[in-house]
Amino acid sequence: MTESRAEANDEKIVVRVRDLHFSRSGRAIFDGIDIDVARGKITAIMGPSGTGKTTLLKLIGGQLRPEAGTIHIEGENVHALSRRRLYKLRRKMSLLFQSGALLTDISVFDNVAFPLREHTRLPESMIRSLVLTKLEAVGLRGASALMPSELSGGMSRRVALARAIALDPMLVMYDEPFAGQDPISMGVLLELISKLNRALGMTSIIVSHDINETAAIADFIYLLANGKVVASGTPQQLKVSKSAWADQFMHGLPDGPVPFHFPAQPYDKELLDAQS
Amino acid sequence: MLNLEAVRTLSARAMASLGHSALNFFERLGRGHLLLLQILFGLPAALLRPNLIIAQIYAVGVLSLLIILVSGLFVGMVLGLQGYNTLVDFGAEESLGTVVALTLVRELGPVVAALLFAGRAGSALTAEIGLMKTTEQLSAMEMMAVDPVKRVLIPRFLAGFFSLPLLAAIFSAMGVMGGYFVGVGLLGVDEGAYWSQMQAKVVFNEDVANGIIKSIVFGFVAVWIAIFEGYDAPPTSEGVSRATTRTVVHTSLAVLGLDFILTALMFGG
Numbered sequence: 361m362t363e364s365r366a367e368a369n370d371e372k373i374v375v376r377v378r379d380l381h382f383s384r385s386g387r388a389i390f391d392g393i394d395i396d397v398a399r400g401k402i403t404a405i406m407g408p409s410g411t412g413k414t415t416l417l418k419l420i421g422g423q424l425r426p427e428a429g430t431i432h433i434e435g436e437n438v439h440a441l442s443r444r445r446l447y448k449l450r451r452k453m454s455l456l457f458q459s460g461a462l463l464t465d466i467s468v469f470d471n472v473a474f475p476l477r478e479h480t481r482l483p484e485s486m487i488r489s490l491v492l493t494k495l496e497a498v499g500l501r502g503a504s505a506l507m508p509s510e511l512s513g514g515m516s517r518r519v520a521l522a523r524a525i526a527l528d529p530m531l532v533m534y535d536e537p538f539a540g541q542d543p544i545s546m547g548v549l550l551e552l553i554s555k556l557n558r559a560l561g562m563t564s565i566i567v568s569h570d571i572n573e574t575a576a577i578a579d580f581i582y583l584l585a586n587g588k589v590v591a592s593g594t595p596q597q598l599k600v601s602k603s604a605w606a607d608q609f610m611h612g613l614p615d616g617p618v619p620f621h622f623p624a625q626p627y628d629k630e631l632l633d634a635q636s
Numbered sequence: 637m638l639n640l641e642a643v644r645t646l647s648a649r650a651m652a653s654l655g656h657s658a659l660n661f662f663e664r665l666g667r668g669h670l671l672l673l674q675i676l677f678g679l680p681a682a683l684l685r686p687n688l689i690i691a692q693i694y695a696v697g698v699l700s701l702l703i704i705l706v707s708g709l710f711v712g713m714v715l716g717l718q719g720y721n722t723l724v725d726f727g728a729e730e731s732l733g734t735v736v737a738l739t740l741v742r743e744l745g746p747v748v749a750a751l752l753f754a755g756r757a758g759s760a761l762t763a764e765i766g767l768m769k770t771t772e773q774l775s776a777m778e779m780m781a782v783d784p785v786k787r788v789l790i791p792r793f794l795a796g797f798f799s800l801p802l803l804a805a806i807f808s809a810m811g812v813m814g815g816y817f818v819g820v821g822l823l824g825v826d827e828g829a830y831w832s833q834m835q836a837k838v839v840f841n842e843d844v845a846n847g848i849i850k851s852i853v854f855g856f857v858a859v860w861i862a863i864f865e866g867y868d869a870p871p872t873s874e875g876v877s878r879a880t881t882r883t884v885v886h887t888s889l890a891v892l893g894l895d896f897i898l899t900a901l902m903f904g905g
Contacts, residue, residue: 421779450781461776475780478787523780 374399374531374563375420380429382412382419389415391587392429397531402557402564404574406609407584413567414458416584417533420565421455422446433531451479453531454524458539460516462508468495468519469504475526494522498552514545518552525556531563532556538570546570550577571610575599583609585617668864674785675793675863682790689798692791696757696859697799701806703756704749708807711748712814715739719815720823732825733834736815737808741838741847742903745808747895750854752807753800754887758862761792762883765866766876774867789863796859797852804851846902853894858887 375397382390389412397403405413418424420431422438431438436449462471472491476482482490495501498518508516517537524532534553538546554577557564568574575581575595583591583598583605590605591598598606604617624630682689719735765788768774774784812834819825838844862883869879 418775423775423778447781447783450779453779455776455779457772457776459772461772463773463776464771475782478780478782 372399373397374434375565376430376432377416377420378430378432380416380419380431381427382415382424383427384415388587390419390426390429393584393587393589395582395589397563397565398580399563400557400561401579402553402566402577404566404568404578404581405584406568406571406574406581407590408609409569411584412587413584414535417455417535417565417567420533421450421453451527452529453533454527454529455533456517456520456524456535456537458536460508460513460520462511462516462520462523464508466507467504468500468506468508468511471508471519472504472523472526475523479527490526491522494526495519497525497556498522499548512545514541514548517541517545517549521549521552521556525560525562528560529562531565533565533567535567536569537566538568538573546573553577571612575610585609590617664868667868668860671785671789671864671867672860675790675860678783678786678790679794682786682794685791688787688791689794692795693799696761696792696795697803700753700756700799700803703752704803704807705810707748707752708745708810709814711744711807712736712740712811712816713818714814715744715811716815716818716823720819720825729819729823729825730829731833731837732815732819733812733830733832734837736819737812737834737838738843740808740811741843743847743895743899745804745811746847746850746854747891749804749807749851750800750858750891751888753796753803753855754858754862754884754891757796757799758858758883758887759880761796761859761862762866762869762880763876765789765792765863766869766871766879769867769869770871770873770876789867793859793863796862797855800855800858801848801851804847804854808847846898849902850895850898853898854891857890857894861887861890 373396375395377393377395380390380393380395381388395403395405395416405416407413415424419426420433420438422441425439433449433453436445438446438449441449462468463474466474469491472494473487476487476490480487492501492504495504498521500515500518500522503511503515503519508519511519521537537549537553541549550573553564553566556562566574566578575598578595581592581595581598582589585605591601591603591609593601593606598610601607601610607613608617715736716732719732719739720729723729723731723735765774768784768788774788777784777787816830820827820830865879865883865886866876869875
């Protein structure tokens with residue numbers, strides 16, 4: 361009975377991160393974090409700059425290797441997979457890069473068609489229909505002939521989103537999807553992410569600083585700081601949380617557990633040293 | 637006493653710096669060979685997609701044609717002029733065709749074509765791959781389950797490998813024509829002697845074949861260095877800039893060094 365309940369619970373979890381440790385240049389980025397991403401939900405990973413949110417996405421995607429701990433996707437240990445099986449798993453997921461990362465030497469149409477042409481043997485007419493469907497979903501069917509250099513930042517990200525969903529992945533990871541967007545583009549992206557998640561039954565992970573926008577569509581939020589998960593819960597729970605971390609981050613307070621200043625020796629000492 | 641201490645500190649720093657540079661050199665050498673292994677293992681799959689290779693042959697080979705044609709012509713003209721001025725003192729100006737052709741097919745064709753290739757196509761390959769890395773295009777491919785080594789690097793590797801021997805041959809042919817224009821057209825060397833001496837003295841199995849082998853080796857090394865430098869470049873504008881410079885410098889040194897070794901093996905006696 362307990363086992364079947366655990367299995368049922370496992371089926372609800374798409375990404376399971378356990379005791380993850382990762383460091384870069386001797387600095388600990390993650391110091392034993394646990395995260396569960398529920399199926400069909402939008403999970404947000406938030407935290408101050410430099411807490412390793414993008415690094416976490418690269419670890420989940422298998423582009424980086426942790427020093428300790430495990431990441432399971434659909435029950436498969438990402439870092440124990442062979443290269444072939446990792447690539448097979450990646451066909452079921454996609455990552456929307458902060459920059460869009462469109463291939464600059466081919467058109468918008470060819471960018472969206474790229475994963476379809478690489479992974480399927482569909483006839484060109486079918487690929488054309490699928491690409492136009494995806495571009496229609498992000499409102500850029502009319503821009504299919506443009507080159508990436510002719511797109512605005514918001515349009516690039518929408519094309520990247522169309523490419524990310526070209527193979528109908530079960531998991532989509534968004535890296536700072538709202539950064540540098542004007543209010544209209546931000547609203548469009550918010551609606552798209554929410555709509556796609558519902559309509560296509562996908563699971564989404566959003567890494568973002570934008571508290572209000574992310575909280576509006578996220579089902580669950582993890583707050584990262586100092587290499588640990590310092591708070592987690594639904595957006596409503598975190599907004600009224602008594603945790604100092606959650607309070608500072610959710611309300612954008614300048615000082616609190618997350619210091620404004622990067623660690624340094626005392627200010628007066630450094631000034632005096634400079635004079636002497 | 638103080639000076640001795642300072643000398644010791646400086647020596648220790650110099651040794652540490654030397655050790656760091658040596659470690660860095662061997663690390664890069666190791667990464668370069670690992671990438672080469674990945675490329676060689678991925679060759680069969682890449683050959684199944686000839687359209688990708690053909691597109692790169694256009695970018696790497698066809699677009700380098702102009703500089704090869706013009707340079708080949710001028711180098712041949714200079715050879716014709718210098719060769720004539722030397723040979724005429726000995727009454728041997730009829731041998732001009734042989735001198736021009738042997739110089740080109742044995743040495744200048746493969747070497748100068750490889751140096752021009754490094755400057756024109758090698759630097760472009762490094763910059764392109766480095767920028768793809770900087771703008772996360774290679775990472776995006778990996779996340780789309782597309783191996784960038786197979787999709788991006790191998791077609792460029794094969795294109796460079798196939799193109800350089802052809803470019804070197806075209807360079808030599810243009811050089812022979814340049815020598816002809818100056819020697820026969822301007823300086824009055826007998827046309828029949830120019831071609832017949834060349835035909836009689838240039839041996840395909842020795843001179844031309846060795847030149848082809850040289851250009852194949854140079855092509856392999858030049859494109860390997862260009863691709864590795866791009867793929868290994870730090871993802872910053874400065875990183876790509878330095879990688880591009882390194883491609884030209886390292887390829888030039890490698891080509892000249894290998895040329896001596898190959899020449900010694902082929903014609904050393």
